[in-house]
Amino acid sequence: MLLPMAPTDSLFLLGESREHPMHVGGLAVFTPPEGASAADVRAMFDAALIGDQVAVPFRKRARRSVTSLGQWGWDTLPHHEVDLEHHVRRDALPQPGGMAELMTLVSRLHGTLLDRSRPLWEMHLIEGLADGRYAIYTKIHHALADGASAMRLLRDSMSEDPHRRNMPTPWQPRNPLAAVPDAGVAVSGGLGSALPAMAWDAARAAVGEVAGLLPAAVGTVDRALHGKGGAVSLTAPHTLFNVPISGARHVAARSFPLERIRLLAKHADATINDIVLTMCAGTLRAYLHTRDALPDNPLIAMVPVSLRAPNTGAGGNRVGVLMCNLATHLPDPAHRLETVRNCMNEGKAALQAMSPAQVLAMSALGAAPLGVEMFLGRRGPLRPPFNVVISNVAGPRTPLYWNGARLESLYPLSIPTTGQALNITCTSSDDQIVFGLTGCRRTVPDLHPMLDHLDAELDLLETAVGL
Structure with a gap:
C-alpha cells in the first residue's frame, strides 16, 4: 500500500539530480573497548546482518504509481525484502589510515546517489584507522530524515553505559515487541x-x-x-x-x-x-x-x-x-x-x-x-x-557507547x-x-x-x- 508523502519531503526527490544529491550524512568515530579487535567489530556487524527485523524508517521506499497520480509516496517493504547486504557495507582505508584517508573516502561516498529502487539509506563500516579505531558513515535521504533526525537515529542506538552489550544497530527496532509506528509518518523535521x-x-x-x-x-x-x-x-x-x-x-x-x-x-x-x-x-x-x-x-x-x-x-x-x-x-x-x-x-x-x-x-x-x-x-x-x-x-552531552565502543567524534x-x-x-x-x-x-x-x-x-x- 502506497502511503502519501508530505509535500515538503517530496521536494527533495523532485529537486534531486546527479549534480544535486539530496542526502544528509554523519560520520561517527569509535574507540573499541579494551581488548577488542577489528575481528570483534566485524563479528558484531555480521551478527546484526543475520537478523530478520528492520525498523520502519529503514524499510520505506519512495515510489510513484498511477494510483497516486504520479505523486511520490512511501511503500513500506516487508522485513525480508530489505537487502541488508546492499545497505550495510564495509570499507577499508589505505595506509597510513589517518583522518586524511578517512575524509577522502567519505567525500567519495557522500557524492554518490542513493538507489531509489530501495529504501533510501546506506551505512558503511570503515576499518583500517591506524590507531585501532573504526568509523561508521551513514547517509540517509533528506526525504526520509533531515540532518537532525538522522543524527538522532544514530544517537538513539547508543547507550551511556560502557558495559552494555548485545545492543541493536541503528536499522534494528529498539524494542521488537513495541507497537510498530505508523508507516505513513515521516521521520523528518528539525x-x-x-x-x-x-x-x-x-x-x-x-x-x-x-x-x-x-x-x-x-x-x-x-x-x-x-x-x-x-x-x-x-x-x-x-x-x-x-x-x-x-x-x-x-x-x-x-x-x-x-x-x-x-x-x-x-x-x-x-x-x-x-x-x-x-x-x-x-x-x-x-x-x-x-x-x-x-x-x-x-x-x-x-x-x-x-x-x-x-x-x-x-x-x-x-x-x-x-x-x-x-x-x-x-x-x-x-x-x-x-x-x-x-x-x-x-x-x-x-x-x-x-x-x-x-x-x-x-x-x-x-x-x-x-x-x-x-x-x-x-x-x-x-x-x-x-x-x-x-x-x-x-x-x-554525555559520553555514548555502542557495545562498549566509545563514540569519540560525530561529524555532520x-x-x-x-x-x-x-x-x-x-x-x-x-x-x-x-x-x-x-x-x-x-x-x-x-x-x-x-x-x-x-x-x-x-x-x-x-x-x-x-x-
Whole structure:
C-alpha cells in the first residue's frame, strides 16, 4: 500500500539530480573497548546482518504509481525484502589510515546517489584507522530524515553505559515487541528541513493571520533595507561559493574543546553560537582573501535558530531562520564578533515579537530564492539571498557507547545546493564541538585551508578578549 508523502519531503526527490544529491550524512568515530579487535567489530556487524527485523524508517521506499497520480509516496517493504547486504557495507582505508584517508573516502561516498529502487539509506563500516579505531558513515535521504533526525537515529542506538552489550544497530527496532509506528509518518523535521518545509508550513499557518502578515513583512523588509538582523537580507554579495555546482563532494571537519568555546563566549558576553558564527566569518574572510576573491560587502549567513516563546515550557519552541551579517569586510576579529552578536540579537528580538505563523512566513520569505534555485537546479539572475548556511545543532552531552565502543567524534555532513556550494554544520558531542564542512568539489577543491583558518580565528578571538 502506497502511503502519501508530505509535500515538503517530496521536494527533495523532485529537486534531486546527479549534480544535486539530496542526502544528509554523519560520520561517527569509535574507540573499541579494551581488548577488542577489528575481528570483534566485524563479528558484531555480521551478527546484526543475520537478523530478520528492520525498523520502519529503514524499510520505506519512495515510489510513484498511477494510483497516486504520479505523486511520490512511501511503500513500506516487508522485513525480508530489505537487502541488508546492499545497505550495510564495509570499507577499508589505505595506509597510513589517518583522518586524511578517512575524509577522502567519505567525500567519495557522500557524492554518490542513493538507489531509489530501495529504501533510501546506506551505512558503511570503515576499518583500517591506524590507531585501532573504526568509523561508521551513514547517509540517509533528506526525504526520509533531515540532518537532525538522522543524527538522532544514530544517537538513539547508543547507550551511556560502557558495559552494555548485545545492543541493536541503528536499522534494528529498539524494542521488537513495541507497537510498530505508523508507516505513513515521516521521520523528518528539525532545522535541516527549513527551506521547503518552512514555505509549506507558512502557507498553512498563515490562514487566519493574514492581517498580521503585512506589518510583519513590512518590518522585515525595512530591517533588511537598513542592514539590521532579521529573516531577510538584501545585501549578500556574489562570491565564488554562489555558483552552479557539480555532484562530487569534498568534506572536512575539525573539533575543538567545548569548554574552550564556552569560556570564550563568557568573556565576550556572547553565546556559543555567536562564537561559532564569528569563527566561520573569520575563516571565510581569510579563505577568500588569499584567493583575491573577498568582496567589499560583508558575507551573509543563513542561520537556522530555535526560539522559545516567553512564559512557555519545553513545547514553546519556534523554528525560524535569521540572516546574519558576518562582517567579513572588517579586519578586526573583535569588531566582527560585535557585529555578529548585535545582528543575532536584533534578529532574535524581531522574531520573538512575531507570532509563530509570522515567524514561518518571514523565514520562508528569506529562504524562498534558494528553494526556487534548488528546485530548478540553476542560479537565478539576481544576487544570492545569502552566501552560506551555518547550522549549529546540539548533540549528546554525555559520553555514548555502542557495545562498549566509545563514540569519540560525530561529524555532520550536509547538502550543498545550486548557488550554495559550501555548507557549514556544527554539532556538539560530549566535551567537544565539531565543525563539519561539506562543499562542491569543483567549486571548493580544498577545504583544508579552512580548517587552519578556524584554528587561527579561535586564537585571535581569545587574544581579543584577553584570554
